[in-house]
Amino acid sequence: MARLLPGLVEQFAAIVGADGVRQAPEDLRAHVTDWRLRYTGPTDAVLLPRSTEDVARVVRLCAEHRIAIVPQGGNTGQSGGSVPLADQGPNVIVNLTRMNRIRALDRDNGTISVDAGVVLQTVQAAAAECGRFFPLTLGAEGSCQIGGNLSTNAGGTNVLRYGNARDQAIGLEVVLPDGQVWDGMRKLRKDNTGYDLKSLFIGAEGTLGIITGAVLKLYACPVERAVAWAAVSSLAAAVQTLTLLRDSFESRLSAFEYISRAQLQLVRQHVPGNADPLPGDYEGYLLVELSDSVATGALDEMLQGALASAIERGLLENAVVAASHAHAAAFWKVRHSVSEANRAHGMSLNHDVAVPTSLVPAFVERATAAVQSRFAQAEIITVSHLGDGNVHFLTIFPRPFWEQLESPSGYAADVRRVVFDVATEFDGTFSAEHGVGQGLTAELERYKPAVGLRLMHQVKGLLDPLGIMNPGKVLRPSRAGDER
Ligand SMILES: Cc1cc2nc3c(=O)[nH]c(=O)nc-3n(C[C@H](O)[C@H](O)[C@H](O)COP(=O)(O)OP(=O)(O)OC[C@H]3O[C@@H](n4cnc5c(N)ncnc54)[C@H](O)[C@@H]3O)c2cc1C
Structure with missing residues (x-):
C-alpha cells in the first residue's frame, strides 16, 4: 500500500508508540469495515493514542501533510461514518480504544x-x-x-x-x-x-x-423497576397506550418500544436464546418499562393496573408484567437482539426515520403502501422506539431477487427515496439516531433546507479548511457557493 510519505509512519510511532500503530492487513480488518458489513475502505494505518496530547500531535502531523483522519470508537455505527470511503486517498484511522480512563x-x-x-x-x-x-x-x-x-x-x-x-x-x-x-x-x-x-x-x-x-x-439509581410485554393490535392502539401511560406515570415511564410480530420472528430465527414472551398470534408488541428512584413496592401493581385498563379499553390484547429480573431481562434481550437479527437476515434495508409520535401509525401505513406499490418484492418490518417517534422501517427482499439486481445500491437508493419522501411529508427526518455517515450524504442535500445546509458547510469550512477531518462523511465536499 505505502501511500503515506516515507518516514511518516515512524513519526506517528514516535507519538503513539510502536504498539500504537497497526498496519498489518490482519490487524486492519476489524477497523476498515463497518459493523453492518456495508462499507469498507482502505487505510494506511490505524493509530491508537493514549492521551489528548497524543491525539493533538497526530492531528498536527496529519494537517501538515494533508492526511485524512477517520476518528473511530467501537466501530458499531450504522451509517459507515467510522470507516474510510472506498476511494479514500491517504488516511489514518485514529481509534480511541486506549483512551479509556x-x-x-x-x-x-x-x-x-x-x-x-x-x-x-x-x-x-x-x-x-x-x-x-x-x-x-x-x-x-x-x-x-x-x-x-x-x-x-x-x-x-x-x-x-x-x-x-x-x-x-x-x-x-x-x-x-x-x-x-x-x-x-x-x-x-x-x-x-x-x-x-x-x-x-x-x-x-x-x-x-x-x-x-x-x-x-x-x-x-432506579431502585424499583416494572417491565411489561404487551400484545397490541395496531400502531394506533400502541400510540394511545403510550398516551395513557404518560398520563398515569409521567417521568416514571422510561421506555416504550414497539416490535412488530415479523420482527420478533426474525429475532427468534437468528439470535439463539430468545423466547416468545406472549405466545399467540398478535400483530405487534410493546416493551414498557417504568422505573423509580424511590422504592414504593407498588410499581408492578401500578403497571399491571394500567395495562388492565388498556385491555379493557380495547387498546391492548394481552400483557404480562415481568415476575423477576430474569424475566424482565428476557424481554429486553428480544429488543437488544434486533440489530443482530437483522444483520444476520441479510437483505434488509433499515430506514431510521422519525416523525411526530402521533403521526407514526399514518406514516407507517402510507410508507408501506408507497413502497409496496413500487417494489412488489418488498416485505415491510417495523420496530420502533415509539416513545420518541423513531421508527426503524425495514424493507426486506428475497435473497435470490436481490442477487440478480444489476445495481443493488441504485435499487436501495430508490427504496430510500420513497420512504424518506413520505417521512418528509409527515414532518419527519430521514435519520433519527444513526446519523448521516457516508451512506446518506445525498439525502442530507435533498432533505435539509438550503439555509441549514449552507450553514453546515460554512461551519465545516471554518473549522476544517483543509478538509482532513473524516472527509466525505455527513457533508459531501463543498460545491462552489456553499460557503457563502
Ligand atoms: C447492536 C447495535 C445496537 C445499536 N442500537 C442503537 C440504538 O438503539 N440507538 C442508537 O442511537 N444507536 C444504536 N446503535 C448505533 C450507535 O450509534 C453506535 O453503536 C454508537 O453510538 C457509536 O459508537 P462507537 O464508539 O461504536 O462509534 P463508531 O462507530 O466508531 O463511530 C461512529 C461515528 O462517530 C465518529 N467518532 C467515533 N468516535 C469519535 C470521537 N472520539 N471523536 C469524534 N468522532 C468520533 C466516527 O468517525 C463515526 O462517524 C447500535 C449499534 C449496534 C451495533
Whole structure:
C-alpha cells in the first residue's frame, strides 16, 4: 500500500508508540469495515493514542501533510461514518480504544468525567459503583465508546425519560482539525457565556474534530423497576397506550418500544436464546418499562393496573408484567437482539426515520403502501422506539431477487427515496439516531433546507479548511457557493 510519505509512519510511532500503530492487513480488518458489513475502505494505518496530547500531535502531523483522519470508537455505527470511503486517498484511522480512563467522578456535582474511548458499559458500571446511574443504553453498549455515542448523538431505549447522548454531556474536550485542543471539560449545569460550542461537536460524526473527553451527567439509581410485554393490535392502539401511560406515570415511564410480530420472528430465527414472551398470534408488541428512584413496592401493581385498563379499553390484547429480573431481562434481550437479527437476515434495508409520535401509525401505513406499490418484492418490518417517534422501517427482499439486481445500491437508493419522501411529508427526518455517515450524504442535500445546509458547510469550512477531518462523511465536499 505505502501511500503515506516515507518516514511518516515512524513519526506517528514516535507519538503513539510502536504498539500504537497497526498496519498489518490482519490487524486492519476489524477497523476498515463497518459493523453492518456495508462499507469498507482502505487505510494506511490505524493509530491508537493514549492521551489528548497524543491525539493533538497526530492531528498536527496529519494537517501538515494533508492526511485524512477517520476518528473511530467501537466501530458499531450504522451509517459507515467510522470507516474510510472506498476511494479514500491517504488516511489514518485514529481509534480511541486506549483512551479509556475514568478521569473523575464528582458525586456531589452529579458528574463523571471520562476519556472519550471509555466503553459505554464501563461508564454505566462506574456510575453504579458509586450509587449513581448513567442512563444511556443501547444494544452495542458493550463495545461502543462515549466518544462515538456523542459523535452520533446516540439514542437508545431510555430517551423517553432521559434524552439522548447530547442531553447527557455538559462538558467536552475536542482536538480540532488543526491540532489545537478545545478544553470545554466544564462541570457546570449553567453557563450562558455565548455560543454552546460543545453542541457543535455532538452529532458531528467526527467531521469537526476528535472528541477526547466528556463530562457526563449522573442520575439517581432506579431502585424499583416494572417491565411489561404487551400484545397490541395496531400502531394506533400502541400510540394511545403510550398516551395513557404518560398520563398515569409521567417521568416514571422510561421506555416504550414497539416490535412488530415479523420482527420478533426474525429475532427468534437468528439470535439463539430468545423466547416468545406472549405466545399467540398478535400483530405487534410493546416493551414498557417504568422505573423509580424511590422504592414504593407498588410499581408492578401500578403497571399491571394500567395495562388492565388498556385491555379493557380495547387498546391492548394481552400483557404480562415481568415476575423477576430474569424475566424482565428476557424481554429486553428480544429488543437488544434486533440489530443482530437483522444483520444476520441479510437483505434488509433499515430506514431510521422519525416523525411526530402521533403521526407514526399514518406514516407507517402510507410508507408501506408507497413502497409496496413500487417494489412488489418488498416485505415491510417495523420496530420502533415509539416513545420518541423513531421508527426503524425495514424493507426486506428475497435473497435470490436481490442477487440478480444489476445495481443493488441504485435499487436501495430508490427504496430510500420513497420512504424518506413520505417521512418528509409527515414532518419527519430521514435519520433519527444513526446519523448521516457516508451512506446518506445525498439525502442530507435533498432533505435539509438550503439555509441549514449552507450553514453546515460554512461551519465545516471554518473549522476544517483543509478538509482532513473524516472527509466525505455527513457533508459531501463543498460545491462552489456553499460557503457563502
Ligand atoms: C447492536 C447495535 C445496537 C445499536 N442500537 C442503537 C440504538 O438503539 N440507538 C442508537 O442511537 N444507536 C444504536 N446503535 C448505533 C450507535 O450509534 C453506535 O453503536 C454508537 O453510538 C457509536 O459508537 P462507537 O464508539 O461504536 O462509534 P463508531 O462507530 O466508531 O463511530 C461512529 C461515528 O462517530 C465518529 N467518532 C467515533 N468516535 C469519535 C470521537 N472520539 N471523536 C469524534 N468522532 C468520533 C466516527 O468517525 C463515526 O462517524 C447500535 C449499534 C449496534 C451495533
